[in-house]
Amino acid sequence: MNSAQAGGSLSIRNVSKIYDPEGANIKALHDCSIDIAAGEICMILGPSGCGKTTLLNAVAGFHGISSGEIRLDGTLLCNTAKPQAQQGPDRMVVFQNGALFPWKTLLNNVAYGPIVQQRLSPKEARAKALDMLGEAGLADVAHKYPGEVSSGMARRAEIVRALINDPKILLLDEPYRAMDALTKAIMHENLLRIYDLKPVTIFFITHDLEEAIFLGQRVVIMTTRPATTKEIIEIDLPYPRDHRVLSSEAFRLLVTQVKASVHAEAKKAFAAGEKERA
């Protein structure tokens, strides 16, 4: 429903990734194809350790792919010949357990990107950072260190830190993983509100299927390792969504549908019993 002016369409074509430390030959991704429209919220759902993060890391440029092709707005990020994408502020990552710099206040964390990119002077960057933190309801804690605020606030600040760089796509790697259900619900509504203010393509990895349905316009269900796209489910619940959606009939039908598909994979993943790969 929202479409970003700045673009941000992501095309993942036949991507495979084989980890080969000392000939171990672990196939993490197999022939994975996903197309994400500009401004879409696309949820990648799969059991823990299935290879979702591998895909995200490939898009972000943290490591290479073995074959296939990834394009952002038609521009090549990586393919078989150039396996590793260049990292850049057009693809901002929000990490699993949070990666705010503990030695910087929330304000200076947020201002860091524009300063190192020399897009803004330090003074302008801090002013803008304060504005954006205010929009996210974090004005009061802007001058605190990450260790002094709750994990929910830290995660919100981290999303602000990503957004200040005007990314085309936001890559979220199970950002609310360790949170209790109530905090999670607040974080979800907050994310959708931020998204309304500033539509950006969202590539959101999760193993929480209710989270996937609540937030996403589409849910991509991944198989367990090697990960590949198993099924794509359109979520046609109207936005703006709030917590009441969770108790609607339509929501429950979707949960049933998604659960059926993902449960088989979860069982396989459990049987494989492999330790999660970061």
Place this chain on the structure above:
Amino acid sequence: MNLNKLILKNQALRRGIIAIIAALLVWEILAHWRLWFGYSLPGIGLMPPPSAVLHLWGKVLLDGSYWLSWYASYSRVLLGFCLAMLLGIPFGLMLAVNRHLHALFFPIFEILRPIPPLAWVPASLIFWPTQEMSIVFVIFLGAFYAIVINVLGGARSIDIRYLRAAQSMGAGQWSLFWRVVLPATLPSIFTGAAVGMGITWEVVVAAEMIAVGGRVYGGGLGFFVWNSFVGGSTEQAIIGMLSIGIAGYLASSLIRYIGYRLMPWHTAA
């Protein structure tokens, strides 16, 4: 909240003082045991009572040579320690950041590291032109290893998410080093500094006992202890010992204070 903290702090202080007084009392009684009770406790030998030590300490405090010993030891420790920080921090960071340099230097470092600094005393007395330089060198070595190992370990275990986040936000090598690697390593730098400072006091005392023979002034606290023992004054030797304890405590407090000022987030977290 603040009042609570103050009360807690006061409580801790009071308990600390009570413990010290109790320890002195026990010491006093043990020292007089034979005289007061007419028999010796097994395993308890001769020792001067704290009252005698404190009494003598009062006189020693007025003696300039006592303070010269403080000055001599402190200046050696600080000089050796600062050199160790100055060389050890960049060296540790360099080993952490550059794989080739690590491969080149780490084996040498690991072979030299187990050699206790005191084993270097004879060689450095011969090598360095002055006695003073050889003592400072040995102190330097004591702190250097602790600092390098901690800096290296700290810089190597930086969470990769910080590096990735910074690079995604467009940080170049320069910014990555100064604004991510260095602050992320600061806690380890201070751990290394604290451990290193502890070692310097062990080393300076022993080095002074071995190397500063025959000088009355500028011998340092180590020499003060040894000289008192040779001169037959156990009380004064104990004064020297306690002085070293206090000196070491002051030095560690200084490091803690600097660490606290440089890493406001560390106490917050």
